[in-house]
Amino acid sequence: MKALEEKILRDGQVRPGNILKVDSFLNHQMDIEFINEIGKEFHRLFGDRPINKILTIEASGIGIACIAAQYFGVPVVFAKKAQSVNLDGSLYTTQVESFTHKRTYDVILSKKFLTAEDHVLVIDDFLANGCAVNGLLDIIESAGATLEGVGIVIEKGFQDGGKELRARGVDVKSLAIIKSMTDDSIEFAEQD
């Protein structure tokens, strides 16, 4: 998505530890008009699938998923980072390691909101080592739901998450894929 690459080049900031800050438009301040363009693009890419639910994970995926869901006409369900996991059997649970925060946390989703009937599009802001997406795929598998695809805003192509998911046959589409980045430059992978 050309407009996204341009926005990353203009407003993104590379920080030590392979951190790309896009907090001026994507995940702290949110440019809602631009995120609508992102939502339209996800619909262009996945609109031909029988998707009836969008799944994301708190916190920064939520707004993007909600805006995108308007173009699909479906509800959003977001997995929550758990304060405490109750074990009454009403929740799907999995563990996710955070790349940015260098810690592992429990993630939960109420069983009421994902079942074997569901056809799911996963949406998230970033894909790096793939931990968050893999956690969501665990949950989809536990539910017996059908994964229709994974829509990512920014993929760090120099980390292995996207590669591994595609090798498993998951249909991952990222609106921008960063091939390499340094303090001075960001290079994107060619896309169709």
Place this chain on the structure above:
Amino acid sequence: MKALEEKILRDGQVRPGNILKVDSFLNHQMDIEFINEIGKEFHRLFGDRPINKILTIEASGIGIACIAAQYFGVPVVFAKKAQSVNLDGSLYTTQVESFTHKRTYDVILSKKFLTAEDHVLVIDDFLANGCAVNGLLDIIESAGATLEGVGIVIEKGFQDGGKELRARGVDVKSLAIIKSMTDDSIEFAEQD
């Protein structure tokens, strides 16, 4: 907002400890079509103010704020629950006590995204004892920004948050105000 009261009566569940679960449409699964109606209602109530930014707090406020922001044509900024607060002066910080989780956490907002030029509408899903909103008002005050109003989806009118904010002159508008609730019944306050 009549449609919201009806939805709470139909889909809400009262749980021990004055918990109202509305996770089937508002803060776990999100009914995006209905949340658009909520966004329109916030715009009907606050659309005459010179609002240039919507402020909320992660996680469950984000989706509602993003949908509502479309009707105002403004960006969203969300305060983050901090893993760790850096003290380099680039962040506003405050503390918020969670009613549901019975703990206090640090909340941060990058100073870049809120300044004395800003006219802010605060949006959140719930108002009970007012801790989350008060945290956001602290941040607005630190920034020297102008608070234009507070839009809440569901206010627990039997707790003191809304009363105290209004006594301080804050323009709080809640789309549904619960006067009392028991396992069997939910009663709403009359509204204009």
